[in-house]
Amino acid sequence: MADVVPFTDNFSDLSNTQGYQFEFRCERCGNGYRSAFRRDAMETGRGMLRAVGSFFGGTLQQLSSSAEQWKWDRATNSPAKDRALTEAVEEIAPRFRQCRGCGDWMCAEQCWNEEVGQCLRCSPSVAEEVSRAQAAAQRDQIWDETRKKNWTRDLDLGTRAKLTCPDCGVKVDGGKFCSACGSSLSPTVDCGGCGTPSKAGAVFCAECGQRF
Template structure:
């Protein structure tokens, strides 16, 4: 049996074996040393010889290629390499009895309690996080309580461009570039009234459609 195998990536290639184990809380990775496959080196030599001489040696070369395909999935050699990698990397990890996940000892393990920081956070760090979260919430609440629109004219339709000079404006009643009024009056085609509000669909004086 090979333990500690639910949190790793297989980085092995045709030349040898390598695995990367990761913490299930912070995601930090720990990569095992690359071990070259001596058998694959010998079979690579056979393939080279087979390409030169053909015949039986070439058949052995094709068998080597099939072995390479099988090796990419599961093989006793890979099991041995994985066992060695587990022995190399496992001292840097600890399995939490609370959640069952594998945690890196350097960052995500609480030695005082014997559990991971997800199950048993360090008190001082948790207090600091709670204080920061409360401070952030209070800042947002105070910002909501402030009247940020007391100087904003919401009764006049905002204009992106001045109808007189065409300069882009941020709103208000008059253009900051030419001083022209940004509230263009709507003239009634029937009676000529200009007393209608922006957005009106019918004239307030004659009832005609604007």
């Protein structure tokens, strides 16, 4: 009976026509490792056959064409690929642990709780959890305390806020006057008929209807 090929669900096949390579990823942080590239001896031999065949032509050329037409299934039923995957798993395995809690594969360096024997997702580090809880509570308290303070006390909420000075065009942060030229950010004009102030740029008086 053929050897059983170790199976994991956290790897990608990076193999190409020249050889075999696999990338294994941690299922918590996403970090990963690539196995060493292993050149396919059969493909190397076919490449040499193609090169010699193209040089001499004739029978060797026909042999080269036959080698080119031969389908090499790299996805399934490839003994060479099975061997390469087995070697890759043996090479990378020391860097990973499979958690008995969730069954996922975790990198031993970043996501494994050695003290408990489970991944940090199932058995988080006590110090990390305390730090995370403290940070979350501090953030919530900052929002609560900020809401208690009156941030509108010194703001002129009755005047339309301007972000650009209508006189010089400089960007401003609110207020009544431009910090660059001193012009009013809400200039008005008085009606010549009734004297009612109106916003600058108005064409007719809103009180008596006279044209400015």
